[in-house]
Structures are given as C-alpha cells and as structure tokens.
Amino acid sequence: MNLLYTWSGIAAIVVASTSGDVLLSHAMKEVGDLGELRKQSGLIKVVGTVIRNRYFLLGLLAMTIAFYGLLFGLSWGDVSLVAPASASLTFVANAVAAKFFLHERVDHRRWIAALLVAGGVALLHG
Amino acid sequence: MTFRKYLVLAAVTLCAAVGDSLLSYGMKQVGGISPHRLYDIFLVILNPWIALGILFLLGFFASYMTALSWADLTYVLPATSLGYVLLTLVAKFWLHEQVSITRWLGILLISSGVGFVTQGPELTHRPKVRSAESAAVRVDR
Numbered sequence: 001m002n003l004l005y006t007w008s009g010i011a012a013i014v015v016a017s018t019s020g021d022v023l024l025s026h027a028m029k030e031v032g033d034l035g036e037l038r039k040q041s042g043l044i045k046v047v048g049t050v051i052r053n054r055y056f057l058l059g060l061l062a063m064t065i066a067f068y069g070l071l072f073g074l075s076w077g078d079v080s081l082v083a084p085a086s087a088s089l090t091f092v093a094n095a096v097a098a099k100f101f102l103h104e105r106v107d108h109r110r111w112i113a114a115l116l117v118a119g120g121v122a123l124l125h126g
Numbered sequence: 127m128t129f130r131k132y133l134v135l136a137a138v139t140l141c142a143a144v145g146d147s148l149l150s151y152g153m154k155q156v157g158g159i160s161p162h163r164l165y166d167i168f169l170v171i172l173n174p175w176i177a178l179g180i181l182f183l184l185g186f187f188a189s190y191m192t193a194l195s196w197a198d199l200t201y202v203l204p205a206t207s208l209g210y211v212l213l214t215l216v217a218k219f220w221l222h223e224q225v226s227i228t229r230w231l232g233i234l235l236i237s238s239g240v241g242f243v244t245q246g247p248e249l250t251h252r253p254k255v256r257s258a259e260s261a262a263v264r265v266d267r
Contacts, residue, residue, distance in 0.1 A: 021199055028194035035130065035192065050191065091207075095200050104198045105250040109242050113204040116239030123232030124210055 006077030013073055013086040016066035018093040022101050023059030029102075030055065084125030088118035127248055134193050135205055141186035143209040147216065148179030197248040204243040207236050 031037070031053060037046045050056055073082045095114040098104040106114075152175030170176050193202045211233045217223040 021203070024191065025194045025199040025202075028191055031195060034195040091203060094203055098198065098200045102199060103250070104200050106200050107246065109246045110200045110204070113239040113243035114200065116235045116242065117204045117207045120232040120235030120237075120239060121207070121210060123228050123235065124214060 002076070006073065006082065009069060009073035009076055010082060010085050010089070013066050013069040013082075014089045014093050016062050016069055017086070017090045018097050020059045020062035020066055021090075021094055022097045023055045023062055025098070025102055027053045027055035027059055080125070084122040087125060088122040091118040091121065131193075131196065131248070134189050135202070137189035138186060138193055138202070138206040139209045139212065141182045141189060142206070143212045143216070145179045145182030145186055147213065148175050148182060152176035152179055198250055201243055201246070201248045204239050208240055211236055 027050070028034070031046075031049055034046055034050075037049070070082070070086065073086065076082075091114050095106055095111060099106040152173045153170070155175065156170050156173055171180060190202070190206075193206070197205075214225060214229055214233055218225045
C-alpha cells in the first residue's frame with residue numbers, strides 16, 4: 001500500500017512538473033524572443049508582458065504543485081526512489097507532451113537525448 | 127545558434143547548479159526545522175548562503191524563461207542537464223566526496239544526451255506559419 005502511495009506521488013509530481021514546463025514553454029513562445037523584446041521595449045515592459053500571460057501564471061501554479069508534491073512524495077517514500085524516478089520520468093514525459101501539446105518536432109535525436117538524460121539522471125540519483 | 131544563446135543556456139545550467147548547492151549549504155547551517163515552528167521556513171532567508179542561493183535560482187528562472195522564448199522545450203531541457211554533471215564534479219573535486227562507477231556512468235549518459243540534442247536545430251519551424259507566409263506572398267502577387 002505504501003508503494004502504491006509512493007508511485008501515486010511520483011505520478012503526480014511528473015504530471016504537475018510536465019504541465020508546468022509545457023505551459024511555461026507555450027507562454028514564452030506567445031511572448032516571443034525576450035532578447036529582441038528587451039531591445040525594443042525595455043526590461044520592465046518585458047517582465048510586465050511575461051507575468052500578465054495566463055499560461056505563465058498557470059505554469060507557475062503547476063510548478064508550485066510539483067514542488068510541494070516532491071516534498072510530500074519524499075515524506076512517503078525513499079528519497080533513492082522518489083527523486084530519480086520523478087526526475088528521469090519527467091524528461092521522458094516532457095518529450096511526449098512537447099510532441100503532442102506544443103507540436104514540437106521531436107526527431108530521433110531528441111528522443112535519444114531525452115532517454116539518455118533520463119537514464120543518466122536515474123543513475124546519478126540512484 | 128548565436129554566442130548569446132549559448133551564454134543563456136550556460137547561465138541556466140550554472141545558476142541552477144550553484145543555486146541548489148548554496149541552498150543545500152545554507153540549510154545545513156540552519157539545521158532542521160521543527161514541525162511545531164513551520165513559520166521558521168520564512169526566516170531561513172536571513173541566512174546569507176540561502177539568500178544568495180535564492181538570487182541564483184531567480185537568475186536560473188529568468189534565463190530558463192529566456193531560453194524557452196527562442197528554443198523548444200525538448201532542446202532546452204536536455205541541453206541544460208549538464209548541471210547534474212557539474213554538481214557531481216563539484217562533489218568529487220571540491221568536496222572530495224566518493225563518486226561511484228554508477229554515477230560516472232550517469233555522467234557519461236547525460237553528456238552523450240547533451241551532445242546528441244545540441245547537434246540539431248533549437249526550434250521547430252511551424253508549417254502553419256510558413257503556409258500563412260506563402261499565402262501572403264501569393265496574395266501580394
């Protein structure tokens with residue numbers, strides 16, 4: 001039962017973290033190249049545009065949920081399982097979510113990179 | 127990819143690794159927080175290492191947002207995962223921690239992943255935009 005709670009926690013962290021990354025990425029694509037915008041309208045205007053974007057605010061909310069989910073997950077399960085499993089699965093989930101929700105061109109090079117990094121992170125934390 | 131963009135990716139990697147290290151160092155100085163005094167969590171920012179760590183994490187967030195404004199998520203995440211490698215190297219050569227064969231293998235996998243993704247383009251070119259542009263050109267003609 002405890003293992004079920006732990007894996008539910010890991011799943012919640014992965015979903016919240018992936019949603020956060022996807023929403024933030026979508027927000028920043030809507031806003032546009034920050035370097036160019038800063039040159040045109042100044043830093044304060046750029047910050048104002050970013051923090052008024054609803055996808056940015058939703059992304060922040062999802063990231064906050066992922067952070068507290070990690071804290072709860074670590075209190076239920078072993079750190080040697082929760083930390084590597086959630087970090088490495090998030091890399092793979094991001095690749096899937098970016099393909100379907102952000103319509104990014106995830107070619108074989110990016111799939112291999114996501115899997116290698118996910119495996120590497122699991123080995124580092126494990 | 128311009129030199130400025132590589133600098134932004136380096137800032138994402140460095141700020142995350144340095145920020146996490148400073149927070150970890152500061153929290154070890156502060157010690158455990160009692161469940162009966164949870165509001166102490168707000169007072170930990172008075173520790174200079176934690177305050178500096180928060181500044182670096184703000185720098186991480188700003189550079190991460192900047193990178194996402196001109197590159198795909200599936201490019202930025204693997205490309206900036208060298209921070210994990212950096213933390214392990216700091217642990218080995220600065221903190222003199224024992225780094226196992228498994229961890230060296232992890233470093234090898236992450237470095238290979240970064241090498242793979244940075245060989246390709248950083249942004250997906252949208253066919254919708256291209257077709258809209260070509261439609262506009264056709265109208266102009």
